[in-house]
Amino acid sequence: MLTFIIRRLLIVFPMLIIISFLVYLGLELTPGDAVSHMINPEIANQISPEQLLALRENLGLNKPFIERYFIWLSHVLRGDFGHSLSGGVAISEIVFDRLPATLELSFVAIVFSTIFGCVLGIFGALNKGTWTDSTLSVTGMLGISIPEFFFGLVAILLFALHLHWLPVGGRLLPGYDSFFDRIPHLVLPGLVMSLMMTAGVMRYSRSAMLDSLSREFIRTARAKGLSEWRINFIHGFRVALTPVVVLIGFRLPIMIGGSVIIEQVFQWPGIGNEFVFAVRGQDYPLVMMIALLSVFAVLISSLVIDVLTALIDPRIRLN
């Protein structure tokens, strides 16, 4: 188990280095640079070329690529993520500023979707072929087929603009900074994101459950005279849990990236929002750091999944 974790970690690090290099390389190829974005296009042509040059020089944009990469990497390794080009703000500051918002939203979505998705999925599997199951299946399908921003916009139209039940977006209001104060703001994006994710978890846990229920050990359990409840939950669900945990694990990285689109729709000031902002503004260091962090999140969460599934599933644990 320990060697397993160590091995995974040994894969993670070179991977991060390679990815950081690729990301850096890729962004180099984008048109324009930080300077051109610091300056409003309407007056850009009024700035003298010398000034631009000086500016570029100063931001280190004129050094050779490899050199810039290694400078940057050594900084990152020292915990200094560099500065956002557009405002010179420390990226770590931006990230830690935005992270709570994203964590808040995705935590709600993950918890909600996991609970409801599993419950509904198991319910569907246990009632396979019935009217309820079909309804759930079609609803689940709808959930994964509607574009999430479309769903979000309609939700805003309905609950915020027509019914005035909930705020249209944003996260913090002055003077309301405890979590409970924020709940009204959280409800709509949280709900939209949760529902979209619930659909996926539901479909997945339903099929995992069906799969597990069709296995032979279920018949053995029946032959022991166990109650249906024990058969379904102790034997069936316990085995179906592994793939469900894997699925949920795959969702963990949204803890970093957030749902980019949902955050945009609800002007939720999270990392996803920041990422789009940075991509639009060609803020390389920021784009790069967020992308890298999300890769980091993916790699770590895949590690977590592996460990978790190993804990759940002795077949994996003992091999």
Place this chain on the structure above:
Amino acid sequence: EKVNQLSDVRVRQAIAYAIDMETIADTLLEGKAIAADSMIPNGAWKAPGLDNYGYNPDKARALLKDAGWDDTQTLDVVYYYGDQLTADLMVALQAYLGDVGIKITYRKLEGDVGGQLGKLATAGSETSAIEWDMAYGAKAALALQEYYNGYQSGKNSYSPGSAQVDKLISRINGTVNVKEQKQAFVDFEKYENKNLTDIPLYYQQLFVYESDRINRHGGSYGNEQFNYDWGLLDWTVEADKDGKRVAYTNTAPSQFFEHPWLNPGITIQQKITFDRLLTADGSLVPTKGQLAKSFKVSKDGMSVSFELKKDLKWHDGFDLTGSDVKGSVELAMKVPGINAVFAKTFESIEGAQDYTSGGVKGVSGIVVDGRKVTFNFATLDPNMLLTFSQFPPLPMHLLGSVNPLEFQQQSYWQNPVGSGPYKIEEVQMNDFVRYTPFADYHGGIAKIGEIVSFPSGENDANVLKNAAAGRLDFGFTKSVGDVKALEAMENMKVVPADIPYTRSLRMNSYPKKP
């Protein structure tokens, strides 16, 4: 080597005739725009009798035929606004031009927009340095001269310029005599109207909106993009159900506060936390002192002196002195990318050249004497008062020793210390900023107990969302779509303001690179 057909004035005229700007203004722009006949906005300085190139597709076709238009080519049209309206406008342009036989495709510029738009042809090169054929853009100017200064030869790749143009332009810059100036403008406008150096499309309006909770107590409306005397000190707001008098607005920062030396009044923070030496009226004509108790311009316009008010304080309690003013101007001279009007004014100051080239320590033309600050100019700048009505001095005890190239990168811009009627109380980047009245403000204590701004801006769906949710009490927009929606809201009032903001089509009239 082929000549660029867009350099043929007949083609440009044909394009102007082909576009039914009146209809576009009525429909797409929902009557919130005025078809333009010149870059300069309507008003006293407008030349009479300009041809407005009204919609006439037949004439356009005839002109094209005359010019031998090659209708197999497809023109590449670029723009840089991300809003839906621009996209819709492109659709309309494509249809109208297509109708007379000019095929276009359009695309939004990404990346280095400024560079792509205005790149200069290398000296001596006959070919254009830009790739597009036409660019849809806007010219906004603080001073009328700015509309035309860009057409001087050697400024960019899309207006070839000529000795004649240069002469006309130097005339509009060369005098403070209003009559002479006006005549120079009229002459240039006529030249422009005939030659279509740019194809002016429409004048954009700006709209100030406010909720019914706000009472301006007679404060005027004006060009909100800049700073003018809007009487904020006297404004009141209805108390909310908790009895708090809070007004909501937008343009809160997402990462940092934008410094006020580029777009001096574009965000609420720049407006309310900084004071200028002078203040202006709604159409940006400098009127009276703000930080200055009084000011005096010499007869020849080559010198101006300001007498600062007594006991001026920064928000952090430090004194605001004449050396803050001098230091700010000196710093601004070295900061890249400041407002063009400011830059022009500061360049004209005596000793500016020596200072920026690094030879001397200070600018000899700026003299501080107690509370009196005098600027002596080497060349005449007709807009220098305008500059001082928009340019805010910044606290030199905080910014005095910064590297001007990293001006915007200073941590100061996370929570700037200003001199205006409101100071920043709390910043939650990307969430909100809270402003409260500055107790030591020289003009008295502002009446609105608290101003809260959220991070949304023009063309931003969130403006409407916030307004609908009762979280937007005042602000401004240039987006026609926003206006219509705000007008439809019962609690909101919209006041249009004419602003110097002209949308036009630029032509790449140089031959393109083979």
Place this chain on the structure above:
Amino acid sequence: MNNHTDNSNQLLGVEAKPNQALPADPNEKILALRDLKLFFPVKTGVFKKTTGHVKAVDGIDLDIYKGEVLGLVGESGCGKTTLGKAILQLIKPTSGAVYYQGSITNQLPIDLCKLSRDEMIPFRKNLQIVFQDPHSSLNPAFTIFGSLEDPLKAHGFSKKAERRRVIGDLLVSVNLHREDMDRYPHEFSGGQRQRIGIARALLVNPELVVCDEAVSALDVSIQAQVLELLLKLRAERNLTYVFITHDLSVTEYICDRIAVMYLGKIVELANADDLYSHTLHPYTEALLSAIPIADLDRRSHRIILEGDVPSPLNPPSGCPFHPRCHKRIERCKTEVPTLKAVRSDKGMHMVSCLLSE
């Protein structure tokens, strides 16, 4: 006879071994395996280092004579399949040699293990295999013709009509219909599929066919059909079979010689009758006794072995069978027995057991 052996061994280019099974006529030898080993690496640890080997085939010397049916029996996992595949070079052996001395080599033995993939192709024609599972041995996506035509193409049948004829003839010879070639595998029963599998093996007229559990998955009634067919084909085409199975009743019925494998090694090798009547190795003895016999008059005395087949990853020291052996002596724990010839009435009988020395 000894002379012959020596000659053949010189011919084969290996050192003569005194305990070699002696062929009746060396010219009829078709394959000779010499110290054949096939290890699967086992990777563990942080760096996936190879920490050990599954010794699936662990040093096998074996001659296969033309026209014989050589049975290969043993418990699951003892390396039968692996040996079969190693013979055909479907898995490259770790070491050792497989000398081929069939028709195309002008009687000159050639070590198949040394050939490259391309050099191997002409030999493949002569060595074929029939698999165990009738469900996975045919490609469900193709008709029988579709499945069988590519091998023919690869071996020089360029005309489609010709290929159809060959395949048709072959199907007839395995008691199917010519028309069956245009049907899909799922339209056939298990027995039919197995016959198609045999037809495929015979497609390019091989000399030797390895039958890997060719009848194990079939029902008893169908098993008999396939056995009959195999015997018929051998007679018609002068085939040599290596018949891998774990069913000793079938082996007894069909094989001329039988090799009993345990943990990658041959523990006993003898003519069929000899093996059953004069069982020498305790393992063979236990194996035979464990088989339920469908004859009410012949209830055998069962020898119940302890435990299961040990893992070939770390086989026991000494005689690999000693932990389960009912006759083990102290020596068995340390001394490794070798396969030695024990002369008996009915030809060569070889056994690897300390007790029979």
Place this chain on the structure above:
Amino acid sequence: MINRTESALNRKFDLLLAMEEAGKLKPRKGNRAMRKMFNNKLALVGLVVFLIITLSSVFAPFLVDHDPQKIDLRGMLQEPSSEHLFGTDKTGRDVFSRVLYGGRVSILVGLGSALIAAFIGVGIGSYAGYKGGWVDLLALRMSEILMAFPQIILVLLLVSIVGQSLLNLIFIFVLTGWGPMYRLTRAQFLSLREEEYVQALRSFGLSTSVICYKHILPNALGPIAVNITLTTAMFILAEAGLSFLGLGVPLNIPTWGNILNVAQDLRVLQNYWWLWLPVGMVISLFVMSINFIGDGLRDSADPTQQG
């Protein structure tokens, strides 16, 4: 509840039994998977919807008179009528014809990228899965790297790198889509190569490419087809999402995402439902129909599911 379903089941049994006795139930010829697919009502509905939308997009020029690019500023924002089925947009273009023409591009982007991604992924995956070696190692590492990014982050990153255009978008989708396809095919081949018919082909010394692409590939196509449908659905949603962020297909090309993009404007959302609701529903319906087909394909390929 239980009794009701039981009796319903019993009734069905009685019916089947009666028909069996009467000899009406014939052994059925044809592909069992196909049959199951056609017995699956949702998949069938999905297929019909998919075909209707796809065909009407493909044959849009024959179905609608309105030029999707033809503006009519004086006739802007008309409500749906018999003349304009989905009304007109802000420049007076016919929304219905725009939806149909937009479908062409959206389906091209979705299906096209999925197919190209599948072509590449399957091409490499088959060989790598069958043969292993450095090709496999390289492709595996590459797909690992690509798959270490959350999908949307990677797409946005690539958009920022290569810029916005139709071809670039397809390129990006292909780049992000081949990895999973490769993984799937590789896994399939890893298990299929152990099948005995493959061993048999190898025993004839057939070349790797013949064994791999001709003989094994057809057997791996089931899961691949399912994955193609799901990937198509994903790409169509991704295109819409990117266009929503303004980072998708350039606005001058009508796509479903670009048409729906106007719904960002609250005024449109509140007042001009026909500008977003029909196209939103078309996207959802189309994606749903593909998902149903995918589900149907999966179920029909799954031998453990009775049909």
Place this chain on the structure above:
Amino acid sequence: MVDDIALSVRDLKTYLYTNNRCNKAINGVSFNVLKGKTLCIVGESGCGKSITALSIMQLLPDLSRIEDGGITYFSEKGPMRLDQLPRKGVEIRKIRGAEIAMIFQDPMTALNPVFTVGYQIAESLRQHSVLNDKEIKLKVIDLLHTMGIPMPEVRMNEFPHQFSGGMRQRVMIAIAMSCNPKVLIADEPTTALDVTTQAQIFTLMDKLKQEHKTAIMLITHDMGVVAELADNVAVMYMGNIVEAGTVEDVLRRPKHPYTRALLASIPILGRGRQQNIKAIRGSTPDSYDRPKGCSFAPRCDYATQACDEMPDEIYISATHSVRCSQLEAIS
């Protein structure tokens, strides 16, 4: 005689409904399982052996139904009609595992991979006995010990995949025997195992039968197993029992053409290469397309017109019954 019957199946018909077809998997099967005796059911793959067993346990697949006939279990409290109990009801659950236990063919998949072996054995005890946890643990250890698993205290805490096939099958038997059932149904318990392991398992089952007087119903397709273990034999073909009787009856004096052909088609160890085995011609018919009358008729050398009708069971002796209309012609 009747007192000895543990389980009686009369004219059982079980149909499976799949692929929109009806598979008459079992079409009128009758037999008795006697206390302390082993009944072997032999037959080719797909002839309905497993379905018979599952019908008794009420463990049939969802899309299936017992159409007709009866299954009577003679419990201590009197006869019970198992076929009439609801599949998921409490009554049948009290019988499953406690009174009638079953061992399945594939020990690799029949155990839940995520629970320890000990837990899975204890589960059955917990369900059907009043023992406390400690007693259960001791009993589990005892059971594993009886099954010949070394170090049961340690191995009970291991997971199924740490066990070899033979050991897993022993665990399955331990589960089945945990509550001392009156009837043990073993569905091909050794097909997945090696002969040496098979011998171990059968020895074990034999011992249990002796000790507990358990009635065993052993399903197999191996005539050798029948000869060695069975007291009574039922030969099944295509959903019918074509011949039944004691081992002596069936193996020494087979009457049904199928039984005869079957016995003639298998090589028997020790008879050498000279034995003459004869394959049965043709192949088993499609289960959806069963012959109208006697299902063996298409492959039978003695078939006549009369075989188009399903023949009745004919008792040749008190114990020996045959389903064939051509008995005279054969003998």
